[in-house]
Amino acid sequence: MEQFPIFLNLKSFPCAVVGGGEVAFRKITALLKAKAELTVISPELSPELQNLLAQKKFTYIAQAYSEALIKDMRLVVAATDNETLNESIYHYCEANKILINAVDQPSACRYTTPSIVDRSPVVIAISSAGASPVLARRIRAMIETSLPKSLGEIASFAGSIRSKVKAKFNTIDLRRDFWERFFTSSIMTRFDSMSSQDKSELVERLLNKENTGGEVWIVGAGPGDEELLTIKALQKMQYADVIVHDRLVSQNILNLARKDAEFICVGKEKNLHLKKQDEINDLLVELALEGKKVCRLKGGDPFIFGRGGEEIETLVAADVPFEVVPAVTSASGCSSYAGIPLTHRDYARKVVFITGQNSKAGVEPDWEALVRPYQTLVFYMGLTRADLIKQNLVRLGMAENMPVAIVEKGTTPQQKVYIGDLAALPEMREKYQIGSPALLIIGEVVNLHNKLAWFTPEKVEADTSFINIK
Template sequence: MTTLTSFNSGLDQGFVSLVGAGPGDPDLLTVKGYRAIQQAEVVVYDRLVAPEILAIANEKAQMIYVGKKLDYHCVPQEQINQILVDKAREGKRVVRLKGGDSFIFGRGGEELEKLAEEGVRFEVVPGITAAAGATAYAGIPLTHRDHAQAVQFITGHVQKDGKEIDWHAAAQSNSTLVFYMGLKQSGYIADKLITHGLSDDMPCAIIENGTRREQRVLRGSLAQLPSMAQQAQSPALIVVGSVTSLHEKLEWFNINH
């Protein structure tokens, strides 16, 4: 029989739980994440966390918003790191709540590095990442024996050290390519993939507000990706690969809702 353990069980000192809230649908939150939020004294949360998930928190919990959106950070990353350290040192049970999974383009590793350096105890509660959740709700399998045997998750943001993505490897990989935060760079992404050998008629999709009731899926070719992106709004995920052609056959979420 499985035992559901309590967050921060047996600890009376400050403690941080890094919780992935999932891609949008509040029902995709894990049981362990649910319990951590319920028991938290401080919740430090991002922009894309569903209101229904925030409502799980105790009414006495301190709620600290540190959300980010394109080209605007409400609170600088260094300050977020320090908030977690300071609240834990006050002896509080802290939940750092992020959309998706905290270790996939969520800077969760950076925040835990700071906690480790400061001697703050922590745990990680994984969440369903947007690539897995949004594509599943869009009826797009990330892998399929007839289409792709591998998948790559790629950030659409400029990398911290300024290094380029290995576009040749991505274009020649025969993998499904999933770009996070790539709307603004969609023209550049399409141009680089085509330049390095991917066909301009390769099917692709943009999933807007994945797993939410307002989810929308745009489909077209890689050459059409920039014009598709102009019709979409963040949060959105770009998927490149022949698996996206299965959307019309396997679509279920928008039909059921």
């Protein structure tokens, strides 16, 4: 460890920044946030610093640097564009036991400033000891995604009940047990939506070691690419005690979940249901009533042919707290990665999502409404009905040469895009044994694929052998 990490209280601490430009502004802003007693030394100030000076945020010495100006300081930042001057400031500070940081000059620093995740009073600092500040910022961004935005408020609330916890439990072990239960309770996930009474009641149940109840999060996993997960989806996956997931949620996505969580696959595919939908609904309720935090992870978006509404109806009936985390839906993700815009003012002014799987026998799509000019059709789970889709659309007037695209395993390294026309649709499916998941797109916008396709997975060559199949 080249540097010792330390958090320094700068309140009423005499600090100086030498420099008045953009770099100095960034350092000055951070020091002011830490309530430093700040002096800025520079012949000129940037407009941003002039604005802060007008607000009397710091003391300003409108002079070129001299040693006498920093002799009473305890911390100095050299933020000029003159490396020789910064070196000189460094040597003076070293000789006079003043903490010194010369911006972007690691050899002229007694201390370095870390990349900071600020959820005051919680502060996380990441440092590369000056070797790679950009990497430190990247790590900060990774950490930011895993922390709830209300973390600082949660920490303050925890501080407000410490005396009550100490009075209730007279040993360190008992208090530690309480805090473990507190920070794994719904306080971490529903703090913003809880009333003051809700929070107080939760604390009382925790103090009395009662079951505080579970909750369920209906979370969209997106179309396949794990980098398309939302920040909130990732947070829920990392907080959950149990991950109840579909078969098509990839292992790469599951690997991002909490490592010690219980994983239950309830996936469905044609002619194989690990669990019926009613059983899944009941399972979510059962797990929540056991006091567990349950992440119901669904491919695509939960509210677009994902049966999220059905599962929530069951949770409402059982009075189980829940939250819905929407996602990049399969239609949006797969079409984007295939270079096929769902709408385009020259080709499509409307997009229609249709499911190929109907829940009620005999209920069919409004085929006549689907045969309209200037619209794009997106069929979810429609390949097994390719013949029926072609027959009905052609019967009602859609041209047999209407462009179609089948996007297989969209947004993943295994993505393939098959291009043809409506007449060739059943043949495409049968001849090439296209696997699941696959999305069917029908409309003039498909013609844009060759021009706009941008995603070519490294492990799968772009396949154009299906263009203009007859």
